[in-house]
Amino acid sequence: MSSIYVLIPLAILLVSIAIGVFFWAVKSNQFEDLERHGSSILFDDDLPKKPSKPQPDPNKSDE
């Protein structure tokens, strides 16, 4: 049982780091626009012509 005397303080340390990171994220406006950045990973800029996996195109059904 004595391991909890080390592990719990260690857990607290990790939690404090997590809180620090979260506060930093709020402060630097990471939560201002939740719609946009969720999909920004799909918009790869380094593939100028054809993205390897295009999103389903809403227009294809019209043709």
Added chain:
Amino acid sequence: MLVKCFHCGLHVAPQHNYHTNVLGKRQSFCCPGCCAVADAIVNNGLEDYYHYRSEFAEKASENEDELLQKLKVFDDDSILQEFVESQDDASEIQLTISGINCAACGWLIEKQLAKLNGIMKVGVNVSARRASVTWNNQQLKLSQILSHIDKIGYHAKPFQPEQHEATFRQENKAFLKRLGLAGLMTMQVMMLNVGAFFDLFGHIDPQTKQYFNWISLLLTTPVIVYSASEFYTSAIRGLRAHTFNMDVPIVLALGITYISGVFATAQNTGQTYFESLCMFVFLLLVSRYLEHSARYKAAQASANMLEYMPTTATLIEGDVLTPVLAKSLKVQQLVLVKAGELVPVDGIIIQGQGQLDQAMLTGEFDLISKYTGDQVLAGSLNQLGTLTVRVTASLQHSTLNQISKLQTQAMSTKPRIASLADRFSQYFVVVVLLISCISYVVWQQIDSSQALWVMVAVLIATCPCALGLATPSALSCAIANLNSKGVLLKRGDALEQITLVDWIGLDKTGTLTEGKFTITQCINPSKQPDSDYLEIAASIEQYSSHPIARAFSLYESPFTVTDFQSEMGKGVSGIIEGIFYKLGAASFMDIPVPNSMSACNVFLQSDNGLLCGFLLTDKLRPKGTALINALKPYNVNLISGDIAPIVKSVAAELGINNWLAEQSPKDKLQTIKDAQSNNHVVLMVGDGINDGPVLAQADVSITLGAGSDLAKSSADIVLLDNELVKLQTIFSIAARCKTKIKQNIGWAIGYNLLILPLAVMGLLSPWMAVLGMSLSSLIVVVNSTRLLK
């Protein structure tokens, strides 16, 4: 097969033929505007946008040149000072952008702007529909940035942010931090305690238990000190104002539980409830945060509506014409007002004559002829002729500004209806406090060791958390639902009030009617088809800027017209294929109009005599009658600034019994005030500048998306797609919302009444009370979400 426009998704009319190559394929477009935007996107190498987007774009507008001209105004220094923050060469501005509807739009705008030389930083916020742009003001002008965004089909404008928006934003961030901290800490404390609570690890020796207590105390302290600080300030604020708000019992419960927990830990005796404490704070914060961010979003949306487009004027100084801002004009200066321009300030015509459209100011829709020496008012539109106007009052003292002052006054005297839940929770809190005190005293006699925990359980179990959620959760779900139907609510509690409405005021021009002429009838005694005459009339009218001419622009105009002439207040004439045609009022014709055509107001005449007559009216918006019928149970009133005969005929056609004509903004305001003093709850629907004050005064006010800025700034609800029929939707959703609020309140109170005896009898420990309270809140929220459908 129907083809959809590749850009905006609207159907492409078969006769239209606009194509361009996108993504290696030939695509069809509905209009030259959409086609040009798609071209611009492809040419800039941004066609991946069409891959990424999840929604169709907005239909592009067509008269780009006019707009680009207008954007030049934004290079004026006095405007820049108001909206732009500059540091050396770098300027920063916040823009509201209309047309953003998915994440790919943000990407597109950022990429497009990044191509401009001199842009330093662009950040597009998709959910707020805004962008912040930083640029080098030596290399680039603001108007260039705006027009660059316009090229790809979005419209960017500086805007006047809502006053409280900055505070809202700060509070939102603070909420998030408190919430995050409380959430993380709750997890830790729970982990430590749940095992111990249910004896999951078998026997825990007292030393370990004590250790757990200290750790829990350590982790709970930041939650109590930081995350819950909101409740303390709110409770103190309430007590200072001599009221018991919902936060008073919350603070009591928190304080008692925490302090006794500290003693129990320090003395190593008795029970601690740190995990319940953390969870309690966390759940409370979740509900408060949801409510707050809904209000923040509404504030942002309404500020986006108020995009700023300054009025400009052409100043005459000797022979020099200079464009200036209307607000900088001084008395005695001369300004030039060309056809199609807005009169910038109040003044007197010293040269020229014109026909003015004052509909926005007075509601009167017909053009008024003005001659040298006549007075013109700021905000009216010059439709015909060129005027030289001497300024008689600066913009601050103009009629326009006086109306807007009237509106501000009305806004501040608007009667406020305290929401149902607020009034109720007042009494509720007092009762809860009393009961918890009584149970403490009684339990002191029975079992003094339990007395404190019984009191805390009573406080937590009856915590009006669910009650507090009852109204905001239902309102925000109803608002989200209305939003998806094209109805923007600027004030959430307007929905609650709309169910109380028993008196409805409707504006005529632009609200019930379309506010423009439409050809409703063509009386044609000859054998020729109507379309022949319409084509001739349309060909002649295409050279005129009169509102009547716009009605003809819907028809094909295949002929070339020579020798076009227009006579003010009478009509137009021209020669087509050698025949001289005249089009205009009865008095403009050479021959008297026969009785068969007496209903008409515009006539066409050729060398051979009178050809036909057209009836042009300000057409009623579709489904108006259905709407009025649906509103029958209410006291419906038509209040218009237009002349009596027209108002009367519209009222008769729609079946409205009460109507008032020739009402000035002040008269309208008085009418509404009278109705309110007779204990009516007033709903006002209007769109013009002259409706601004009444919209502000009415208990609930609705305007159309096409309405004036003044109307939009004072209305509670905006019908974005101008469909008046949506009124019915609003009424029915408001009624459903009210039922849900009642159900929610009923449940919250019912639960509390049910749990109260258990808590008083000591059958409930604090952790059970917290769990019950959260379940109760959850039920309320789930019930509210049914309003989304």
